[in-house]
Amino acid sequence: MLPPIQKRLDDFRQQGRVQAGSLIISVFGDAVLPRGSRIWLGSLIRLLEPLELNERLVRTSVFRLAKEEWLRTEPAGRRTDYLLTPSGQRRFEEASRHIYASSAPRWDRRWRLIITVGELPPKRREALRRALFWQGFGILNGDCFVHPSADLSAAFDALIAEGLSDVLGKLKPLLAADAQFGNAANDIDMVHGAWNLERLAGVYAEFVEHYQPVLEQLRADGQGDIDGESALLLRILLIHDYRRLLLRDPELPDVLLPPEWPGQKARLLCKELYRRLLAPSERHLDAHFQLANGQTPEATPTLHERFREDDPLALPG
Structure with missing residues (x-):
């Protein structure tokens, strides 16, 4: 039987289909952004090669991300650096506030609403639904999207980035205090109508199932x-999987969540595992991360503030 670390890496390598573009987004947000937001394409290819992402797949995925305005190119002689665009960097920085937070944000007891006004063609309505779903919005009565803490301006910016600028004129953003919904019991009813919490809990439980054995191996062996x-490689997969989880999670306040919600266990697991992987993974990047001019930029000191050690919450040993 394979050790948990090797098993997690092998499970990824043996997947029939990999969404390489999404994985590369995770790499840029987690590892490239702290080193100046740029990397030589050849270096990126070499760093991802051990995950069995071949050169052609990485090149194709990076070209697509450039076309979608996540990345831009900057040649240096015969080589090319790929950089985050300003909009791509803003999106990463917004995501980082959620990914590396030590705890879920406090609720100000106001709901963020996006209401559709007028008719939308079925394909555009479905595209809107999917785009807001991946921002954690729930849906009520087919035409009202709801979230407890989203930045509505950022949500609209994300819709523009998804190619949905044509629907913005038919969307009305609103803030509503919980009193406008009646009381806490009504809020809970609304939560269950807007989100499938059982499905989300199942995804969180699966995340814990994948990574808890890895953490236990590191605890036993020493990082x-x-x-x-x-x-x-583990750090990349960890943040990639956790980022995709958070994109689907509205980060509801504890008062509106079922007892023993697995999201907090997943957050603490991700925090401890990331802190254990950070130093050895950064040494690997120091040795293998390159720009097109051959230089290796240092990581910003703020990198080590992710999942702060002073968080009073800790995962039981």
Whole structure:
């Protein structure tokens, strides 16, 4: 039987189909952004090669991300750096506030609403629904999207980035205090109508099932026993999987969640595992991360503030 670390990496390698573009977005947000938001394409290819993402797949995915205005190119001689665009960097920085937070945001007891006004063609309505779903919005009565804490301006910016600028004129953003919904019991009823919490809990439980054995192996062996390459690959997969989870999670306040909600366990697991992987993975990046001019930029010191150690919450040993 394979050790948990090797099993997690092998499970990824054996997937029939990999969404390489989404994985590369995670790499840029987690590893490239702290080193100046740029990387030589050849270096990116080499860093991802151990995950069995071949050169052609990485090149194709990066070209597509450039076309979608996540990335832009900057040649340096015969080589090319890929950089985050200003809009891509803003999106990453907004996501980072959720990914690396030590706890869920406090609720100001106001709901964020986006109401559709007028008719939308079925395909555009479905595209809108999917785009807001991936921002954590629930849906009520087919034409009202709801979220407890989203930045509505950022939500509209994200819709523009998704190619939905043509529907903005038929959307009305609103803030509503919980009193406008009646009382806490009505809020809970609304939550169950807007989100499938059972499905989300199941996805969180699956995340914990995948990564808890990895954490236990590191606790038993000591984080110094993991090589830098494996640490980086695990860090990439961890943040990639956790980022996709948070995109679907409205981060509801505790008062509106079922007892023993698995989201908090997943957050604490991700925090401890990330902190254990950070130092060896950064040593690997120091040795293998390159710009087109051959230089290796240093990571910003703020990188080590992610999942702060002073968080009073801790995952039981």
